[in-house]
Amino acid sequence: MKRMLMNATQPEELRVAMVDGQRLYDLDIEAVSREQKKSNIYKGKVTRVEPSLEAAFIDYGSGRHGFLPFKEIARSNFDPAAGEGGGRIQIKDAIHEGQELLVQVDKEERGNKGAALTTFISLAGRYLVLMPNNPRAGGVSRRIEGEDRQLLRDAVSALDIPEDMGLIVRTAGVGRAAEELQWDLDYLLHLWEVISKAATERPAPFLVFQESNLMIRALRDYLSGDIGEILIDQPEAYQQARDFVEQVMPQNLGKLKHYQDGVPLFTRFQIESQIESAFQRVVQLPSGGAVVIDRTEALVSIDINSARATKGSDIEETALQTNLEASEEIARQLRLRDLGGLIVIDFIDMSPVRNQREVENRLRESLKADRARVQVGRISRFGLLEMSRQRLRPSLGEIALEVCPRCNGQGSIRGVESLALSILRLLEEQAMKEHTGRVVVTVPVNVGTYLLNEKRDALGEIEQRHRISILVVPDPSLETPRFEVRRVRTDELAAEPAAHFSYQMVRPPESTAAKPASSTVREPAEAPAVHNVAPRAPTPAAAVPAQRDGGFLQRLWSTLFPHDGDRDNTPDTASRPDEGATRAPASGARRPTSGARGGTGSGASRAARTPESRGPRRRPRRSGTQGGGRVADRPAEGGRAPQPAEGGRAPQDANRSASSVPGNGANVPAPDAAGAPSAPVSTSPSARPPREGRDTGTGEGTPSTG
Numbered sequence: 001m002k003r004m005l006m007n008a009t010q011p012e013e014l015r016v017a018m019v020d021g022q023r024l025y026d027l028d029i030e031a032v033s034r035e036q037k038k039s040n041i042y043k044g045k046v047t048r049v050e051p052s053l054e055a056a057f058i059d060y061g062s063g064r065h066g067f068l069p070f071k072e073i074a075r076s077n078f079d080p081a082a083g084e085g086g087g088r089i090q091i092k093d094a095i096h097e098g099q100e101l102l103v104q105v106d107k108e109e110r111g112n113k114g115a116a117l118t119t120f121i122s123l124a125g126r127y128l129v130l131m132p133n134n135p136r137a138g139g140v141s142r143r144i145e146g147e148d149r150q151l152l153r154d155a156v157s158a159l160d161i162p163e164d165m166g167l168i169v170r171t172a173g174v175g176r177a178a179e180e181l182q183w184d185l186d187y188l189l190h191l192w193e194v195i196s197k198a199a200t201e202r203p204a205p206f207l208v209f210q211e212s213n214l215m216i217r218a219l220r221d222y223l224s225g226d227i228g229e230i231l232i233d234q235p236e237a238y239q240q241a242r243d244f245v246e247q248v249m250p251q252n253l254g255k256l257k258h259y260q261d262g263v264p265l266f267t268r269f270q271i272e273s274q275i276e277s278a279f280q281r282v283v284q285l286p287s288g289g290a291v292v293i294d295r296t297e298a299l300v301s302i303d304i305n306s307a308r309a310t311k312g313s314d315i316e317e318t319a320l321q322t323n324l325e326a327s328e329e330i331a332r333q334l335r336l337r338d339l340g341g342l343i344v345i346d347f348i349d350m351s352p353v354r355n356q357r358e359v360e361n362r363l364r365e366s367l368k369a370d371r372a373r374v375q376v377g378r379i380s381r382f383g384l385l386e387m388s389r390q391r392l393r394p395s396l397g398e399i400a401l402e403v404c405p406r407c408n409g410q411g412s413i414r415g416v417e418s419l420a421l422s423i424l425r426l427l428e429e430q431a432m433k434e435h436t437g438r439v440v441v442t443v444p445v446n447v448g449t450y451l452l453n454e455k456r457d458a459l460g461e462i463e464q465r466h467r468i469s470i471l472v473v474p475d476p477s478l479e480t481p482r483f484e485v486r487r488v489r490t491d492e493l494a495a496e497p498a499a500h501f502s503y504q505m506v507r508p509p510e511s512t513a514a515k516p517a518s519s520t521v522r523e524p525a526e527a528p529a530v531h532n533v534a535p536r537a538p539t540p541a542a543a544v545p546a547q548r549d550g551g552f553l554q555r556l557w558s559t560l561f562p563h564d565g566d567r568d569n570t571p572d573t574a575s576r577p578d579e580g581a582t583r584a585p586a587s588g589a590r591r592p593t594s595g596a597r598g599g600t601g602s603g604a605s606r607a608a609r610t611p612e613s614r615g616p617r618r619r620p621r622r623s624g625t626q627g628g629g630r631v632a633d634r635p636a637e638g639g640r641a642p643q644p645a646e647g648g649r650a651p652q653d654a655n656r657s658a659s660s661v662p663g664n665g666a667n668v669p670a671p672d673a674a675g676a677p678s679a680p681v682s683t684s685p686s687a688r689p690p691r692e693g694r695d696t697g698t699g700e701g702t703p704s705t706g
Contacts, residue, residue: 001228006215006241007265008234016218017271018227024274025369026222027336030214031399037062037105037115038393039124039211040528041195044117045204046099051092057114058103061205061526064114068103070094072118074133077101100204108394121195123188126220126248127173127181130188131166132196138166141173142373148174159185172224179540187535198529210528216244223252230256233265250539278336278396283329289322291329295397299342302330306348316355319348323359331366340372340391349383360385406479414481420450423483424458430487431466437493440471442484442506448474475506 007015012033018026030036044060046068054070070091078094095101107116120137123130131137140152152169158178161167173181195209212220215237223230230252232238238258245253259265266272277283283291288308294301304326306318330345345363350356356379363385367374372390379385403409414422423441430439443451451459451472459470478484 002226003229003231003269004218004222004227005265005269005271006218006230006232006234006237008215008232008237009264014214014237015266015275016214016222017266017269017275018222019269019271022270024271025332025335027275027278027396028214028218028338028393029396029399034394034399036108036211036393038108039105039122040207041102041104041121041209043199043202043204043206043208044101044103046095046097046101049092049095049097051090054091056091056095058101058117059205060103060115060117061207062109062115064109066103066105066115066117067113068101068117068119072106072120073101074119076133077119102199102208107391110394110398121192123191124170124220125184125188127170127176127184128188129168129170130185130192131168132192133164134166135164136166138168140169141171143171144169144174155181161185162189172221177540183535183537183540186537190536191530191533194530194533202529207526207528209530215241219244220248223249228255231259231265232256233259247535248539275336278333279400283333285322285325285329287322287325289325291326291333293333293337293339295339295395299344300339302343302345304346304348316351319350320355320358323347323350323355324362327359327363328366331363331370334367334389335370337396338391338393339395340389343387343389345385345387347379347383347385363387416446416450416480419481419483420447420455423447423485424451424455424462426485427459427470428462428466430485431462431468431470433487435490436466436468436487437490438469438471438488440473440486440488442473442475442478442486444478444480444482445474445476447480447483448472471502473502473506477506 002018002020005017005019007017012031014030014032016028017024042060044058044066046056047059047065048057050056056068056070056073057065058068060066073091073094077099078089079096082093083089101119102121103117103119104121105115106118109115120134121132122134123132138156140149140156144152152173155173155176155178156167156169159167159182167185169181191209199208211217215232219230219241230241232241235258238256242253242256245256259268261268264272266275281293283293285291288306290305290307292303292305294303304323306322326347333339334343347359350359360376360379364376367376370389372392374390375388377386404411407413420443423443427439427441430436441451452474459472462468463470
């Protein structure tokens, strides 16, 4: 069973792990000392417009200015006079210094690079992503394919979306009723209204809206139907998660549990060692091979070594099996470490082309579960495979690792002999300068020992040749490759006190007494202007997804033979209103009467006609009411009540439908098996046509041609 584990026992760090049984397949860590800015919304001020870069630098309240490319500036922010002369608009004409803009952090600060900003705001909800100032973007998540994609397109066309906004349906929206999608949209519209109002109340720069913390984001973005449990080991965090789930997705409240066992949560599921492997450079494979992961400034290099692998019958079989194992582990490590950018993989050489294609396919198959956008190339004639991965958040190394103060992040230091010879050459350079009286070099003890013993004659030759003195001071507080060379001029040498001995030049070591550790838990640098925005209406009851029909041949058979179809093989609740399949009424079922969900009296009389007399069936149209895309009512052939749209509630049998509603013609939904009202059904024939340009997104938050 898949579980979501949240470890919040240490206030400095919040960890969220996704496990399948006892295998860790995703990890996210949020350190309190590192403030996350991605998806935050700021009101910033243009400090500099750079036409050569086609970008502007924005002061949004951080220590480093943000980078705003011209392509990320919405036209609503352009100067009204821009483009009047015709031709291509230049950034220097579109915006000006001192202009205030509402911006969102698209990419975090990395190294010496400032944050990448955009004016195309996106607000993520449970099922939808609202783009309030980007009407041309929108559609369905790239991860949704096949029939679900078309059903969600129809559902989006039924939503009440403002004309100047775009919308993307997330993967969590699959199987959701129109009422649930409309509820999420209404909340996002309300949130945008509050943000827009707060942005006008203060001058820039300041924080307008702050993205939720890791725990809320994980529940909102990662919680899917295949996750059976959510375990949280800290009472306050559990209560916060419970409040959110109760408000947004009450149907998942039963999955949320407070873990109170004496054994630590991550230890219970044996994933601490798996987390530690994500910090290691070398990852061992079950067959005995190894994967070596190195990060550089330009790319991430991954090397596969056979090491002790002897799984195959010959060298080709061993190489193939090791590469296949490595492909699965690489896909897992990329998710755990959240490595992004360009990635180059050096597989073990394989001669048969079919083996190379098999490894490529295994890697692509393993990467399908990745939420990031991934592009995979082919294995070249040099045995290298190039791929790129979207950077969703700061990598694990950026969050938890620091640059080594001794090697400055290089991973290696210079040897004692090489460093001593380099210092010897530097001493002679300083001795050759005019008016040099003495050269003082402070070195680590091991380097000083080498110079004073193995290179004593070389030091003496330099002193005699240039008529100076060289003073070597071994300092136990220094470590290789640190050293210090100081040149003393002749006039300065005369001014030095005579009783100044060389051992007095050694700096005393720093006190090793324990210093009070400063708490890394700190308050945010700035409180957002918008916080704790609650939905205006409670969450609608979660719809029970309707069962699907069988394959194409089964639906074709049901269409050709509506009364002799596979009545016994296909459940009554499996049909959809947009399918051409028809079914005979269940045994003992009564036709819906006036006022029932099957339709009005005239609708019931139409249901009694034969299919031939009624003519061809029409595709039901969606209603554009505020209620959330309800399906126009029309009884099915054979006198059956209409089936709901995909993602709606499964209908009740005819007896229950006819007896559970008033007989006065009121449009009151019949209760379902749990006693909750079913999704309302409208009898209005009006329908709103789908908007043009609404279905152009193939990825969550990344509009592109669908």
